[in-house]
Amino acid sequence: MIKIRNLCKSFQRPGEALLKVLHEVDFSVDEGEFVAIVGPSGSGKTTLMNILGLLDRPDSGEYELHGKSVAQLSPEERAKVRNEAIGFVFQQFHLLPRTTATENVELPMLYSTRSDADIRGLAREALCRVGLEERLSHYPSELSGGQQQRVAIARAIVNDPAVILADEPTGNLDQKSGRQIIDLFRELNRNGSTILLITHDHAIANEASRVVRIDDGQLTETITRVAS
Amino acid sequence: MNGTRLIQSSLRTLVRFKLRSFFMSIGVALGVATLIAGASVGGGAAQKISAQIDQMFGPGTILVGSRELKLADLQAIAAQMDQIVAYSPNLRLGEREIQFAGSSEQVSISGLSANGDYVWNRSVIDGRFISDRDVDRAERIALIGTKLKEALFGDADAIGEEVMIDAVPFEVVGILAPLGIDPHGDDRDMDVYVPITAAQRRLANTDVIGNGKLVVSNVENVDQDADRVAEILRDRFAIAEGEPETFRIYTSKFAGKAAIKAKRMLGIYVNLAAVVVLLVAAVVISSIMLVVVRERIAEIGLRKALGATRRSIAIQFLCESTMVSLVAGVVGIGLGLGVASIVAQRYDIPMNLTPLAVSLAVLASVMVGILSGIIPARRAASLDPVEALR
Numbered sequence: 083m084i085k086i087r088n089l090c091k092s093f094q095r096p097g098e099a100l101l102k103v104l105h106e107v108d109f110s111v112d113e114g115e116f117v118a119i120v121g122p123s124g125s126g127k128t129t130l131m132n133i134l135g136l137l138d139r140p141d142s143g144e145y146e147l148h149g150k151s152v153a154q155l156s157p158e159e160r161a162k163v164r165n166e167a168i169g170f171v172f173q174q175f176h177l178l179p180r181t182t183a184t185e186n187v188e189l190p191m192l193y194s195t196r197s198d199a200d201i202r203g204l205a206r207e208a209l210c211r212v213g214l215e216e217r218l219s220h221y222p223s224e225l226s227g228g229q230q231q232r233v234a235i236a237r238a239i240v241n242d243p244a245v246i247l248a249d250e251p252t253g254n255l256d257q258k259s260g261r262q263i264i265d266l267f268r269e270l271n272r273n274g275s276t277i278l279l280i281t282h283d284h285a286i287a288n289e290a291s292r293v294v295r296i297d298d299g300q301l302t303e304t305i306t307r308v309a310s
Numbered sequence: 311m312n313g314t315r316l317i318q319s320s321l322r323t324l325v326r327f328k329l330r331s332f333f334m335s336i337g338v339a340l341g342v343a344t345l346i347a348g349a350s351v352g353g354g355a356a357q358k359i360s361a362q363i364d365q366m367f368g369p370g371t372i373l374v375g376s377r378e379l380k381l382a383d384l385q386a387i388a389a390q391m392d393q394i395v396a397y398s399p400n401l402r403l404g405e406r407e408i409q410f411a412g413s414s415e416q417v418s419i420s421g422l423s424a425n426g427d428y429v430w431n432r433s434v435i436d437g438r439f440i441s442d443r444d445v446d447r448a449e450r451i452a453l454i455g456t457k458l459k460e461a462l463f464g465d466a467d468a469i470g471e472e473v474m475i476d477a478v479p480f481e482v483v484g485i486l487a488p489l490g491i492d493p494h495g496d497d498r499d500m501d502v503y504v505p506i507t508a509a510q511r512r513l514a515n516t517d518v519i520g521n522g523k524l525v526v527s528n529v530e531n532v533d534q535d536a537d538r539v540a541e542i543l544r545d546r547f548a549i550a551e552g553e554p555e556t557f558r559i560y561t562s563k564f565a566g567k568a569a570i571k572a573k574r575m576l577g578i579y580v581n582l583a584a585v586v587v588l589l590v591a592a593v594v595i596s597s598i599m600l601v602v603v604r605e606r607i608a609e610i611g612l613r614k615a616l617g618a619t620r621r622s623i624a625i626q627f628l629c630e631s632t633m634v635s636l637v638a639g640v641v642g643i644g645l646g647l648g649v650a651s652i653v654a655q656r657y658d659i660p661m662n663l664t665p666l667a668v669s670l671a672v673l674a675s676v677m678v679g680i681l682s683g684i685i686p687a688r689r690a691a692s693l694d695p696v697e698a699l700r
Contacts, residue, residue: 164615
């Protein structure tokens with residue numbers, strides 16, 4: 083599903099030395115896997131996530147997503163791949179305020195070519211899958227943190243993406259809500275979704291079928307388990 | 311994103327941030343209101359002025375004026391030109407004192423001939439007009455305007471009463487039909503008319519008539535006819551080739567042109583003011599939209615992450631600024647119509663709003679919206695999603 087080879091990314095701030103964030107990273111995720119990437123802050127997790135999510139481009143190296151080389155696409159092509167093949171879940175939920183749960187979930191489909199009727203039906207279906215069938219017309223301000231993150235997950239799965247990228251999805255939640263979110267990811271994974279979760283919390287990482295550690299821009303495999 | 315959803319979400323944003331939308335729309339609304347009110351009042355005023363000109367001049371008329379002009383000159387012109395169907399002198403004596411039973415007024419007095427009611431378009435509503443016999447015998451009779459009648463006689467009957475004009479007694483035989491204020495600001499209902507001969511002999515001691523009006527048979531040829539009249543007058547006044555004319559000559563067409571020119575000038579200034587207001591409005595919308603873009607950086611980043619292209623982000627913000635401006639434009643059309651109808655009622659001007667003016671106003675507001683949205687839309691579209699989501 084995801085295959086990266088020799089990936090390098092560095093940043094140059096004016097007046098500072100070149101900062102190598104990712105250094106010759108090799109990494110792959112198979113279809114149906116639930117992979118956690120762990121690492122302390124500043125280890126390059128978010129940069130890796132941005133590149134995997136096609137929000138950013140690597141300096142060099144190869145990136146193959148769903149059998150297609152995507153490392154050097156144009157911004158417009160990357161927007162299309164993000165729309166069709168990637169589902170994002172962020173730490174801060176990033177829901178549009180004063181916009182209902184259904185409309186938030188509809189958002190990615192507005193940039194596709196789906197019909198209006200499809201958009202409404204699929205949004206409803208996705209919200210049911212995350213257990214929010216009672217909250218279709220609620221605004222984010224009327225929902226708890228856990229419920230807001232569920233709306234965000236519904237938004238991530240609504241276009242049936244090849245992979246779900248979740249960046250610290252439980253970082254802004256209390257333990258119980260965080261637990262429920264992880265359970266939801268596990269359930270989605272059991273139903274076939276490929277999930278890539280980035281966290282600094284080892285307890286959460288251990289829920290994944292495979293844990294990869296990132297440190298100073300390099301990856302090391304730590305735990306591999308048979309999917310439960 | 312499809313069009314209906316775009317417009318819906320733009321309108322929702324507009325309603326959600328009412329105060330901001332108000333500040334964004336006020337300039338466009340005022341600019342469009344100026345355009346609409348200007349077009350309506352300007353058009354109505356032009357209609358009224360040309361109606362007044364038609365009433366004063368009548369269509370197809372030539373006015374001549376000279377300190378040397380005598381009745382014989384008009385007679386000679388009419389004898390030489392078949393196309394002259396009527397002519398009438400108008401000796402203006404200027405301000406004179408008129409008295410009745412202790413009250414007095416300063417009024418403008420003119421001498422007319424018996425056909426003055428037709429040629430000068432001035433009839434009586436009470437009593438009778440000047441007759442040929444009055445002119446032949448230089449009778450001391452007078453026609454007075456309705457306001458003057460009221461000032462001198464109040465509610466009492468004026469017909470048959472004797473008034474003193476510069477200490478000469480005249481009998482009031484008719485009351486003039488009301489005309490109101492003419493474009494020069496003179497109150498035509500304070501006019502006094504006496505027979506031309508009485509004005510010449512009894513009040514001014516002159517044999518000139520000063521002004522005359524000629525009515526031609528074909529309105530279309532009035533300018534050529536005026537040239538022929540000028541030729542005859544040059545001949546009669548013995549003005550050598552190349553010497554300047556000692557008389558003035560106007561046609562009804564000329565007066566109409568002057569009114570149209572005045573209206574056009576007024577229109578240009580009003581429209582210029584509206585354009586300036588609209589440009590300022592565009593700058594205001596543009597700067598507020600830039601703040602909006604900054605406020606919504608996270609939203610823009612999210613939309614990009616979810617698959618929005620630069621183009622769809624740009625279109626979204628262009629659509630928002632255009633909808634604000636368009637709604638403001640519609641409000642401005644209403645506002646302009648309100649102002650125009652108040653002015654119309656107050657100054658008795660017909661409302662004159664063409665569909666063209668309305669469509670131009672709508673077009674102007676859309677243009678302002680697009681223009682002011684360009685820079686904010688480009689800024690929003692060029693945001694880096696990684697930066698925007700941080």
